[in-house]
Amino acid sequence: MRICVLASGSKGNCTFIEGENTRILIDAGLTKAEIENRLKIIGIDPNSIDSILVTHEHNDHIKGLGAFSRAHNCKIFAHPDTWAAMQEKVGTLDTSKRIGIYGNDFVINELTISSFDLSHDSAHCLGFSVYEDKKKFSIATDLGFIDDNIIKQLADSSLVVLESNHDITRLMQNPHYPILLKKRILSKRGHLNNKDSAEAVLKMLGYGIRGLIAGHLSEENNTPELVLKTLKNTVANQGGDLAKELYVDIAKQHHVGNIYRIKS
Ligand SMILES: [Zn+2]
Numbered sequence: 196m197r198i199c200v201l202a203s204g205s206k207g208n209c210t211f212i213e214g215e216n217t218r219i220l221i222d223a224g225l226t227k228a229e230i231e232n233r234l235k236i237i238g239i240d241p242n243s244i245d246s247i248l249v250t251h252e253h254n255d256h257i258k259g260l261g262a263f264s265r266a267h268n269c270k271i272f273a274h275p276d277t278w279a280a281m282q283e284k285v286g287t288l289d290t291s292k293r294i295g296i297y298g299n300d301f302v303i304n305e306l307t308i309s310s311f312d313l314s315h316d317s318a319h320c321l322g323f324s325v326y327e328d329k330k331k332f333s334i335a336t337d338l339g340f341i342d343d344n345i346i347k348q349l350a351d352s353s354l355v356v357l358e359s360n361h362d363i364t365r366l367m368q369n370p371h372y373p374i375l376l377k378k379r380i381l382s383k384r385g386h387l388n389n390k391d392s393a394e395a396v397l398k399m400l401g402y403g404i405r406g407l408i409a410g411h412l413s414e415e416n417n418t419p420e421l422v423l424k425t426l427k428n429t430v431a432n433q434g435g436d437l438a439k440e441l442y443v444d445i446a447k448q449h450h451v452g453n454i455y456r457i458k459s
Pocket residue numbers: 204205208253255256337411
């Protein structure tokens with residue numbers, strides 16, 4: 196299985212996943228042209244994308260969804276509440292391309308997908324684990340808090356994309372953010388802060404995670420350095436050494452990320 200985060204953050208999210216014979220995207224939050232452009236950068240023909248899984252209806256996750264699906268004949272998988280909320284923005288679609296996610300595992304050719312609920316201020320918000328044989332990749336962004344159920348869902352993934360949205364102090368001190376927006380981001384239905392994310396990663400270390408991509412970083416209220424520092428200190432406080440225990444990468448907003456191959 197190959198994975199590449201094509202974009203991550205409040206200006207657009209899109210992740211590419213490839214099994215033996217099947218290529219899918221999770222979210223299509225860039226314009227159609229930009230998704231095509233980023234796929235071409237990694238040598239992927241946009242027409243070869245089979246399906247798109249949608250986490251939730253916020254624009255940074257569905258901006259190019261309808262247009263990309265129509266242009267490249269992709270199926271779209273989303274929770275019924277998400278379908279209802281994004282109907283207008285997505286536009287006309289062949290009914291055979293609209294597929295509901297009802298909480299059970301489902302398959303797209305050789306890939307098995309498991310969805311799980313995240314707490315976020317959208318009609319519904321899902322995280323996903325994608326399996327191919329024993330290979331497992333998971334993604335959880337846009338969540339106000341993380342609990343043991345979600346951590347268990349991420350367990351045993353070779354690679355996890357987990358939100359690390361903001362540094363609380365930086366957000367609180369940001370003069371450009373109105374108080375209501377700050378409250379929204381900090382709430383249990385907002386976005387995961389660096390500290391909560393790092394504590395979740397610390398718990399996951401005991402569950403066989405090999406690689407982490409910190410995602411959905413705020414460009415105003417966070418930096419890759421702050422994310423790494425928080426992770427390193429959180430693991431060090433428990434007597435661990437992050438560099439020895441986990442491969443860590445930071446997902447990018449404006450550039451295609453590294454391509455990862457999960458072998459087993
Ligand atoms: Zn988002």
